[in-house]
Amino acid sequence: MKNVLATLAICIGLFSMQAQDQGKEDYREKIKELKTAFLTQEMSLSKEGAQKFWPIYNEYEAKQRDLRKREHRDLPNLECITEGDANEMLEEYVNIEKEDYILKKQLFKDLREIMSAQEIIKLQKLEGEFHKKLIKEYRARKERERKEQKREE
Known part of the structure; x- marks a missing residue:
């Protein structure tokens, strides 16, 4: 049993x-x-523009996601790691930042083949706006959940 x-x-x-x-x-x-x-x-992407844009952008995002996974791996208890391990972690962080820069640079190069520099800058601005909206919505949802939980108590 x-x-x-x-x-x-x-x-x-x-x-x-x-x-x-x-x-x-x-x-x-x-x-x-x-x-x-x-x-x-x-971005007012046409069907043809979207067909060229999204494969490039999706590949970039997949590589970005892999970098973020490496960056946010489980950190050990910091009091228990050696100075050598801490130095290795710092070196890995710097390497991730370098790879991130190289990825962004490659994205811009690839996008320049299909859109103007102004459109690429607009893309950067829109990514920031989307991220802000996402965070705002997340916080609002958490606040609603918190209020609902208080009512149940």
Whole structure:
């Protein structure tokens, strides 16, 4: 009986972890869809322009995501790491920043083949606007959840 309960508990735990991971993935996908719609509309991309733009931009974003994963990996307890380990972590951070710069530079080079410098600058501005809207919406949602939780108490 204990084995059955233990197995059941493990299965439930794995299922809930998978559901959380799926929830995160669904959330990322939803954000990507919103960003795609926002940028396409605000940049007034034609169908032909979008067909050229999105493969370049999506490749850049995938590489950016990989860099962010490396940057935000689980940090050990800082009191328990050696100075050598800390130096390695700093070096990795600097390398990630260099790669980020190279990625951005390559993005601009690739985009210059299909759009003007002004349009690329507009893209940068719109990315910032989208990010601000996303953060604003996130904070508003958290505030609504907090208020709702207070009402339930």
